[in-house]
Amino acid sequence: MLFYxxxxxxxxxxxxIELKNDLSITGTLHSVDQYLNVKLTEVQVLDPEKxxxxxxxxxxxxxGSVIRYIQLPPDDVDTQLLQEATRKEVTxxxxx
Amino acid sequence: MAQVLDSYINKxxxxxxxxxxxxxxxxxxxxxxxxxxxxxxxxxxxxxxDGVEQVLLGLYIIRGDNVAxxxxxxxELEKNIDFSSIHADPLRAVKT
Numbered sequence: 206m207l208f209y210x211x212x213x214x215x216x217x218x219x220x221x222i223e224l225k226n227d228l229s230i231t232g233t234l235h236s237v238d239q240y241l242n243v244k245l246t247e248v249q250v251l252d253p254e255k256x257x258x259x260x261x262x263x264x265x266x267x268x269g270s271v272i273r274y275i276q277l278p279p280d281d282v283d284t285q286l287l288q289e290a291t292r293k294e295v296t297x298x299x300x301x
Numbered sequence: 302m303a304q305v306l307d308s309y310i311n312k313x314x315x316x317x318x319x320x321x322x323x324x325x326x327x328x329x330x331x332x333x334x335x336x337x338x339x340x341x342x343x344x345x346x347x348x349x350x351d352g353v354e355q356v357l358l359g360l361y362i363i364r365g366d367n368v369a370x371x372x373x374x375x376x377e378l379e380k381n382i383d384f385s386s387i388h389a390d391p392l393r394a395v396k397t
Contacts, residue, residue, distance in 0.1 A: 224369060225395040226321060236305050242335070244305045248372065257387050258323050258347060261379040262315050262372030266306055268335055271319060271369040271395045 207294050211287065212237040221251065221276035222267055228256055230265065241269035306331045309373050316363060317370040321392035326361060335365035352385035369395055
């Protein structure tokens with residue numbers, strides 16, 4: 206649940222999503238769910254010459270299972286805080 | 302949590318499947334596993350040598366496992382695309 210919460214804190218920011226079929230799209234993070242399915246608005250394909258397949262798409266829902274990377278805006282991520290939070294999740298048994 | 306797809310209901314959507322196919326249709330329904338009901342659907346077959354070929358499919362149900370991306374189609378952008386002049390390799394399959 207940590208990364209779900211983490212991505213929720215990035216809603217409204219611009220991200221680049223690389224899919225497992227090598228297609229990269231950029232857009233504004235609109236929402237994310239527990240499976241890390243992601244919805245983007247203002248979608249653009251990074252290499253439209255090579256990938257004209259979804260050129261008329263402006264808003265897209267990407268299934269979490271096909272995402273390889275999500276590139277984040279570095280200024281909006283507190284890596285120190287994130288690392289502490291991941292450690293906490295490992296050492297503290299989750300409350301039921 | 303997949304309610305984010307509500308905004309695509311009864312709209313023209315572009316589905317990218319995990320085997321790299323592009324299927325266009327009207328989104329009639331979906332569930333939490335991202336199983337999808339598509340009405341009036343057709344496949345767009347991309348080719349590096351010929352233009353885009355459209356294959357009529359009709360009413361389709363796509364199992365959620367095979368869905369990679371669901372894009373909302375901007376009808377204005379869509380109208381101005383000359384599919385006969387698009388030459389591109391088909392999308393690769395999503396590596397699992």
